[in-house]
Amino acid sequence: MIESHLSLLIVVLPLLTAPIVAILPNGRAPWLISTLVSWSVFTLACMQLANVSTGNIISYELGGWAPPWGIEYRIDAANALVALIVSGIAAVIFPYALKSVEKEIPEQQHSLFYAAFMLCLTGLLGITQTGDIFNLFVFLEISSLSSYALISLGQQRQALTASYQYLIMGSIGATFFLIGVGLLYAMTGTLNMMDLAQRLPELYEHRTIHTAFAFIMVGFALKLALFPLHLWLPNAYTYAPSVVTAFLSATATKVAVYVMLRVIFSVFGFSFIENTPTDELFLILCVVGILMMSFYAVYQQDSKRLLSYSSVAQVGYMMLGIGFGSVLGLTATLVHLFNHALMKGALFMAIGALVYRVGSSRLEHLSGLGKHMPWTFAAIVIGGLSLIGVPGTAGFISKWYLVLAAIEKQYWLIVVVILLGSLLAVIYVWKLIETLYFKSENDSIQPETIKEAPLMLLIPTWVLVFANVYFGFNTELTVGTAEQAIKLLLPGVN
Template sequence: MTEQLTILLVVIPLLSAPITAIFKNHLLTWAITLSVSIVCFAISGVILAEVIDGKHVIYELGGWRPPWGIEYKIDSLNAFIALIVSGIAVVSGIFSFRSAPSEIDTTQSGLFYAAFQLCLLGLLGIALTGDIFNLFVFLEISSLSSYALISMGRKRQALTASFAYLILGTIGATFFLIGVGFLYAASGSLNIADIAERFSSFEDMQLVVTAFIFILLGIALKAAIFPLHSWLPNAYGFAPSTVSIFLSATATKVSIYVLLRVLFDLYPIAYWQELLIPQLLLVLGCVGVIYGSVRAWQQVEIKRLLAFSSVAQIGYIVIGIALLTETGLTAAVLHLFNHAIIKATLFIGAGILVYRANSTKLSDLRGFGASMPWTFFAMAFAGLSLIGVPGTVGFVTKWYLLEAAIQQSKWIVVGAIVIGSVFAIAYVWKIVEALYFNSKRKIHIQHVKSGDINIPSASKSMGLALWLGAIACLYFGLFTNIPFNAANAVAKALLGM
């Protein structure tokens, strides 16, 4: 029964997307999309419960056995990623009920939600497939739909941001595809498990090294690993709020998942250790943490601030991977989950500001937090999670990451994490100071204590989405067993323990 559920994660959004595109009614298209997201989330939870103890669930498409046919092979890692993606889709869907009509032409509701479902389909497909070419196909489905989603923003900058993302995303996809082609030429197979099993028979071929370099570059660009991150700030900053929430919490995380698959399942660890990849990733991760944090501190607009913060948070994940220990990998995988919650919550808060004040510039929002205390409190708590204050999900990740670095006497890594955290305090404080302490005016429009001229109060659906994220930041910061056990199981499986 569980085997059949895996394919439903792809089939359901695949069938519902073209149906959704037919309709123009926002309520109907929104309801279809939210229902699809909830069903996918429930299925992901069932699958994760099945494989969390080390089991595998395998589904062979069309009854064709691998390596000839396409195989979906589910373990604790991709089930964990599928749960993150579908969970964020649910929260984004709840938020979009009021946000999407205010930021997107209502005549495009069907197309918008159809693209959203296709993006969900692509990201889930990437997580599930055991075929590297099929992975590329799903990668392109998610990317193409992402370009369309970003471009639907009403601001002119959304089009330029989408175009820049398209150009760089296409370059990354091309590199990845060239690498897959070279690897197929060397191995004669596209099945990840089959290639890994027979790797010793062709590992001395020059094509294998070339394929690895191309694949790694393509993934690094898609994952926005420093210095290949230039597409990310504008893409997240100018996209409609619902899109910023969904992509910031899922797109780069799924690309990191692909990186984990390539480094630990496709190529042997010893192979890329000889190429000094761990040292390279460690340097890029440390520099990315500091660079992203400094650039976030320099921003004067909240969505771009959060986007540059994502560059730093990706750096933390890369550091955990590069340390090549159980503790480090556990921290990296755990941060895929924790950062998704944190960043989704913060972008939801930014989306509420866009809905109410039509701006996320700090200079336009001075004193605005005083008239929206609950929204401000939830955002501030998510900001504390980003810093890594004890009792929040961000602290859990940094604790294990510091422990892993200290175990190996990587004091430069410790320094980078500390510097990144200090700058996180600085840029989170910029938001707090602007919204609450730096009061410019107190606004009362028609007895409404919040909002600016002709701007309504936030809806209950927005508040629900925000507080779901804020409560998750607290709950999983205090009760860490569920995400930690899942992440630790993934780390052990990747290391072959």
């Protein structure tokens, strides 16, 4: 029973939980139910991945309507991996949320908060599962709308404007996507991705298809904060509640990158992209983005904002792999998708633990806390090393494949940029570490009252920290699944 409806349950379970949680009284019940649901979804996602990692493809017909008329959920290794990331991060973050949310969000909003969180999870998982491009738009809006609401719950008043800014830009992005989908439908008469992939090649020369492609690309570039369309991201991540920042940074942009992958490689096919300037454009934007955003990160005075700019730079790394369009490049993208979720998740959660104790994420308030909170500090160090890409951490594996892909294509300038980006990462990570470790404490926070973060925050953080190290040594899951996924994304190459 569960086996056959696996793919649907992953989406429906959190969707049904959301209204239940919303009507529950405030207190710990909403949290408990959400946590249990996130764990079951994670289990389901693991089963799903195990199912497709052998090269299997799950095709689930929603309501029994056969595609292309009905909506089809189509799972291969690529979606399964992304679904695993999203649900895995959720499963780690929900236990963490209890304490952090109690501290940062007024109690009367708790059940609504968890309901919105569940909807956000539904949306993100839905995007990964669906094989129907309009259905994808709907899930995109579910996740976006709930994340606007979640961001606006931040403690500072700037959270409201940040959320508003994100709402405007996000809606424009989504509408662009909708236009693109509409034009595709007008030309092909189908919304099913596999169907589209079959009908598009004969229309490659048609100008409407090019227009549709451009609209879809710009729309999602906005969503994944590809430089220079990243303006909403630093504010949104800085002012959102810590839990939300940790969750969104680890999942939302990853899902958007996945959609890019899917649209470019499965729907349009890379041979279409190669004849447009898209891949070159991606490479240029990524190169400029990596350098500029890393520079920006160096000069930030707020730890969350520093990591946000770093996120924009890291999105550049992921898109580089797509721009290469080679097996190694896509491996790098998929592996980095996974690894970046681990490192940014760990880092933002550790920062959240600091915020829990201090109530601020500004560097001047965090100075010297490393001595009072050694475990949190150690988590930041290891997460930071992973972000830099030091061997022995997950980040190194991504960088390894990315540089190899660039060497293979003989793009020496990009090789230099990637390594330069790592060096800039050393600078901004060390800025954080030095502040925590060397500076004397700021008196306004009463340093003598600062204790180590509670275990409820530390344990989930360290789960991700360990994952960062584990996946730095064992790449069977990441690289193995990526290779499996690429066989389908780039047919005919291997």
